[in-house]
Amino acid sequence: xxxxxxxxxxxxxxxLRLVLADADGTALATTNGPGAAQSQSRFEAVFDELTAPxxxxxGSLPAILCGMVGSTIGWINVPYVPCPAPPDRIAGSxxxxxxxxxxxxxxxxxxxxxxxxxxMRGEETQILGALRLAPxxxxxxxxxxxxxxxxxxxxxxxxxxKEFLTSVTGELFAVINDHSVLVRSDTPxxxxxxxxxxxxxxxxxxxxxxxSQLLFECRSRQVLGELTREQxxxxxxxxxIGQDILAARRTFADVGGITVLAxxxxxxxxxxxxxVLNVSMNAVDGSKASLxxxxxxxxxxxxxxxxx
Amino acid sequence: xxxxxxxxxxxxxxxLRLVLADADGTALATTNGPGAAQSQSRFEAVFDELTAPxxxxxGSLPAILCGMVGSTIGWINVPYVPCPAPPDRIAGSxxxxxxxxxxxxxxxxxxxxxxxxxxMRGEETQILGALRLAPxxxxxxxxxxxxxxxxxxxxxxxxxxKEFLTSVTGELFAVINDHSVLVRSDTPxxxxxxxxxxxxxxxxxxxxxxxSQLLFECRSRQVLGELTREQxxxxxxxxxIGQDILAARRTFADVGGITVLAxxxxxxxxxxxxxVLNVSMNAVDGSKASLxxxxxxxxxxxxxxxxx
Numbered sequence: 001x002x003x004x005x006x007x008x009x010x011x012x013x014x015x016l017r018l019v020l021a022d023a024d025g026t027a028l029a030t031t032n033g034p035g036a037a038q039s040q041s042r043f044e045a046v047f048d049e050l051t052a053p054x055x056x057x058x059g060s061l062p063a064i065l066c067g068m069v070g071s072t073i074g075w076i077n078v079p080y081v082p083c084p085a086p087p088d089r090i091a092g093s094x095x096x097x098x099x100x101x102x103x104x105x106x107x108x109x110x111x112x113x114x115x116x117x118x119x120m121r122g123e124e125t126q127i128l129g130a131l132r133l134a135p136x137x138x139x140x141x142x143x144x145x146x147x148x149x150x151x152x153x154x155x156x157x158x159x160x161x162k163e164f165l166t167s168v169t170g171e172l173f174a175v176i177n178d179h180s181v182l183v184r185s186d187t188p189x190x191x192x193x194x195x196x197x198x199x200x201x202x203x204x205x206x207x208x209x210x211x212s213q214l215l216f217e218c219r220s221r222q223v224l225g226e227l228t229r230e231q232x233x234x235x236x237x238x239x240x241i242g243q244d245i246l247a248a249r250r251t252f253a254d255v256g257g258i259t260v261l262a263x264x265x266x267x268x269x270x271x272x273x274x275x276v277l278n279v280s281m282n283a284v285d286g287s288k289a290s291l292x293x294x295x296x297x298x299x300x301x302x303x304x305x306x307x308x
Numbered sequence: 309x310x311x312x313x314x315x316x317x318x319x320x321x322x323x324l325r326l327v328l329a330d331a332d333g334t335a336l337a338t339t340n341g342p343g344a345a346q347s348q349s350r351f352e353a354v355f356d357e358l359t360a361p362x363x364x365x366x367g368s369l370p371a372i373l374c375g376m377v378g379s380t381i382g383w384i385n386v387p388y389v390p391c392p393a394p395p396d397r398i399a400g401s402x403x404x405x406x407x408x409x410x411x412x413x414x415x416x417x418x419x420x421x422x423x424x425x426x427x428m429r430g431e432e433t434q435i436l437g438a439l440r441l442a443p444x445x446x447x448x449x450x451x452x453x454x455x456x457x458x459x460x461x462x463x464x465x466x467x468x469x470k471e472f473l474t475s476v477t478g479e480l481f482a483v484i485n486d487h488s489v490l491v492r493s494d495t496p497x498x499x500x501x502x503x504x505x506x507x508x509x510x511x512x513x514x515x516x517x518x519x520s521q522l523l524f525e526c527r528s529r530q531v532l533g534e535l536t537r538e539q540x541x542x543x544x545x546x547x548x549i550g551q552d553i554l555a556a557r558r559t560f561a562d563v564g565g566i567t568v569l570a571x572x573x574x575x576x577x578x579x580x581x582x583x584v585l586n587v588s589m590n591a592v593d594g595s596k597a598s599l600x601x602x603x604x605x606x607x608x609x610x611x612x613x614x615x616x
Contacts, residue, residue, distance in 0.1 A: 117531070168520050181479065
């Protein structure tokens with residue numbers, strides 16, 4: 001464990017996570033704060049207040065931030081880097097906050113496989129970290145999956161983000177679970193239940209079905225006694241995640257195995273789904289990847305390492 | 309126009325429509341009231357209050373009701389009739405409300421093409437009416453579409469409901485439009501705009517895309533300036549309706565042309581979508597069909613007509 005070298009921050013829409021890190025990316029201390037949506041017009045105050053104890057103890061430190069903090073609703077608007085986006089171009093496109101020693105990573109943009117504009121912010125930094133944590137991703141074709149509110153399916157080609165596709169899975173689950181008449185249960189869906197696996201297997205059996213054609217089952221199976229109210233969220237989750245994995249395998253049939261980049265809980269869910277679907281899957285820890293990516297960006301900026 | 313013969317009622321979850329009709333189904337007067345969800349434990353009071361003026365003027369009249377009034381949240385629970393369901397079996401399964409001269413139509417159930425339980429209530433009566441209004445539906449295979457919160461795709465075989473599939477289109481649109489970060493516009497989506505057609509054409513170009521893979525475009529196209537905030541609801545509507553029609557054509561590829569049974573506004577939307585998708589489509593007026601169906605049920609119950 002070395003001396004404090006920089007402050008690493010993943011500042012998303014709803015949450016801010018700051019890490020006091022040494023030059024190798026070892027976390028010396030962490031703190032959490034309000035997301036970008038809650039920090040509007042007071043990013044500087046939020047940042048300074050949260051980091052004041054570290055600055056008092058260790059003196060001035062540079063910071064690397066990623067996520068929605070660099071968007072139109074963020075501290076400053078950092079333009080997207082178009083794909084294909086090699087690591088050094090992402091690092092070179094970081095933008096300095098005014099005259100301070102704070103740098104914000106750019107998001108990425110592309111034209112996705114459905115000929116639509118697509119964007120990400122924050123995930124590009126996690127991907128850079130994954131390349132460090134799992135060096136086997138630096139060669140060949142890989143399909144990364146970063147599940148979340150807006151899941152990102154990312155095609156890596158020899159360590160370069162070639163293209164990606166955003167899939168609305170987490171938000172779709174949330175709006176149907178919370179606001180439709182199909183589910184009406186407060187049971188958390190995060191647990192991997194038998195019902196989740198049943199829904200995954202059902203999706204696999206009817207790969208041509210549209211989501212709109214399967215969703216009513218969350219209700220009709222309750223009406224006919226095949227599903228309890230408490231099981232409905234897990235069934236819904238299985239329909240959405242199962243269809244999304246199948247659709248990604250169809251869309252990116254030319255790309256290799258799936259590597260999921262997520263929390264332990266989400267990784268376990270995807271592992272179960274992939275097992276049922278007979279899709280091979282690797283995993284990289286999402287928050288470790290985020291810190292590793294911010295550390296790489298710090299190193300690239302200060303010239304400690306070079307990336308071809 | 310004949311003498312008042314019966315009261316016809318379409319009593320759905322959110323709305324009640326009562327019609328004073330002659331024996332041929334001509335509407336002599338109409339009135340509206342609260343839906344089944346708002347009428348719990350006071351169905352009798354609601355019905356009697358709304359029909360009192362007619363009874364005062366014309367004396368006692370029988371009534372035929374359909375919709376959620378016959379469900380577990382309704383006046384009485386009328387069991388579903390399993391498919392295939394010929395008209396006389398639907399008529400014969402009507403249930404009398406206590407000792408009153410009021411009869412409630414049963415809903416239909418089936419095991420749909422995705423081996424899931426499926427149910428409808430109210431649409432079965434609209435379908436009976438469509439068979440009267442468009443007699444060509446009485447022979448051969450037809451695919452009916454009854455769009456709504458929970459759209460019903462119905463396979464008719466020589467005038468018998470053979471099977472059906474519920475597709476969650478209206479509710480999916482509502483929860484995404486009202487509660488996701490993808491749209492965030494109060495613009496009504498009902499108007500047939502250029503944007504609706506653009507979304508339909510987009511769906512047609514990528515028939516293998518999953519809905520989760522296209523939804524993010526509602527937002528990313530706004531971020532990149534290809535879609536205005538006001539256009540987003542129409543784009544969302546086009547994605548959902550377009551995918552639903554394509555999916556139905558895929559699922560029921562063995563069934564003939566589509567007949568849409570809906571309001572004028574929804575019919576126009578589906579007509580536009582089908583034109584872009586090059587799918588042939590006929591239409592029958594939804595509320596006329598509902599009244600015609602209730603009239604048929606009245607006639608069958610009183611022995612005025614027979615249906616094989």
